[in-house]
Amino acid sequence: MTGILSHDGEKRLVLVSGRAHPELADDVARELDVELVPTTAYDFANGEIYVRYAESVRGADAFVLQSHTAPINQWIMEQLIMVDALKRASAKTITVVQPFYGYARQDKKHRGREPISARLMADLFKTAGADRLMSVDLHAAQTQGFFDGPVDHLWAMPLLVDYVRTRVDLTNVAVVSPDAGRIRVAEQWAAKLGGCPLAFIHKTRDINTPNRAVANRVVGDVEGRTCVLVDDLIDTGGTIAEAVRVLLAAGAKDVIVAATHGVLSDPAAQRLQECGAREVIVTDTLPIPEERHFARLTVLSIAALIARAIREVFDDGSVTSLFDGAV
Numbered sequence: 001m002t003g004i005l006s007h008d009g010e011k012r013l014v015l016v017s018g019r020a021h022p023e024l025a026d027d028v029a030r031e032l033d034v035e036l037v038p039t040t041a042y043d044f045a046n047g048e049i050y051v052r053y054a055e056s057v058r059g060a061d062a063f064v065l066q067s068h069t070a071p072i073n074q075w076i077m078e079q080l081i082m083v084d085a086l087k088r089a090s091a092k093t094i095t096v097v098q099p100f101y102g103y104a105r106q107d108k109k110h111r112g113r114e115p116i117s118a119r120l121m122a123d124l125f126k127t128a129g130a131d132r133l134m135s136v137d138l139h140a141a142q143t144q145g146f147f148d149g150p151v152d153h154l155w156a157m158p159l160l161v162d163y164v165r166t167r168v169d170l171t172n173v174a175v176v177s178p179d180a181g182r183i184r185v186a187e188q189w190a191a192k193l194g195g196c197p198l199a200f201i202h203k204t205r206d207i208n209t210p211n212r213a214v215a216n217r218v219v220g221d222v223e224g225r226t227c228v229l230v231d232d233l234i235d236t237g238g239t240i241a242e243a244v245r246v247l248l249a250a251g252a253k254d255v256i257v258a259a260t261h262g263v264l265s266d267p268a269a270q271r272l273q274e275c276g277a278r279e280v281i282v283t284d285t286l287p288i289p290e291e292r293h294f295a296r297l298t299v300l301s302i303a304a305l306i307a308r309a310i311r312e313v314f315d316d317g318s319v320t321s322l323f324d325g326a327v
Contacts, residue, residue: 002055013063024067037055040054057091064094065098083125094130097134099285102121103121133147136154136302137232154319158192160230160281164256173226175197176198179239186230201219201247202216218246222250222251224252228257231257232261234272237268257279260282261285262297269297
């Protein structure tokens with residue numbers, strides 16, 4: 001049977017995956033040295049989703065991996081159905097692994113009569129049968145409190161920082177937050193890059209218009225420095241592209257963009273290619289189709305991090321230890 005047995009033979013780990021990002025699932029399985037549980041999944045003519053596992057998962061610690069990419073509602077629904085199938089197949093525990101947490105940006109109400117959709121996502125997975133959630137770089141850390149159970153919040157920062165160190169002169173670098181709300185993350189980046197200077201972009205956003213913000217000016221000294229512009233995700237690329245232009249106009253030597261989640265909705269690829277950034281770095285928490293790749297894009301694999309976290313959970317170890325206790 002597919003899976004990993006614990007040292008005492010009392011527990012069995014199984015990894016199952018939806019159809020959203022099969023390359024990442026294969027990479028995680030390879031890192032774990034395990035095969036994915038054979039799964040049948042298809043859509044009926046009206047769009048309904050069918051899922052069935054080809055072998056028993058009874059008594060297993062099941063990890064169900066799905067990236068919430070476009071079309072996001074389909075893949076969230078598929079993962080919910082997979083969780084329900086695991087529950088009804090008598091899996092012992094069910095951990096939902098969602099490298100990108102769908103609806104994470106809707107984590108609070110800005111105005112009356114709005115939903116808190118990030119909370120709804122947590123409730124849906126709990127109702128479906130999930131015992132635990134695992135995600136990478138949540139849009140807001142407090143989203144962990146929406147789920148009534150353990151939440152493993154993984155950080156891609158060590159992976160991104162290690163790569164960025166090879167791309168900059170650490171004696172002449174500045175870390176830049178794209179807005180005031182991400183300064184705490186930028187401070188951690190600055191510390192890991194040797195205590196370099198910190199800056200942020202002052203911007204305004206119209207809450208009535210999605211995916212649109214205006215970058216006004218730089219707060220901090222960036223003149224003559226390589227700027228590392230850090231964020232959790234890049235969607236349409238408008239905010240990041242405008243921030244790059246503002247930094248270059250303020251005298252920055254050049255700009256590298258580093259973000260965990262490459263949503264890259266149109267026209268992000270064109271904007272990022274033309275904005276003047278030297279390099280745009282993301283991880284593969286989400287699949288990036290070939291048509292959205294561009295010359296300045298670098299994609300780092302997140303599979304090893306997810307696999308190590310899964311193994312720590314299965315072995316009753318410490319996920320926090322993966323980040324030197326810094327989470």
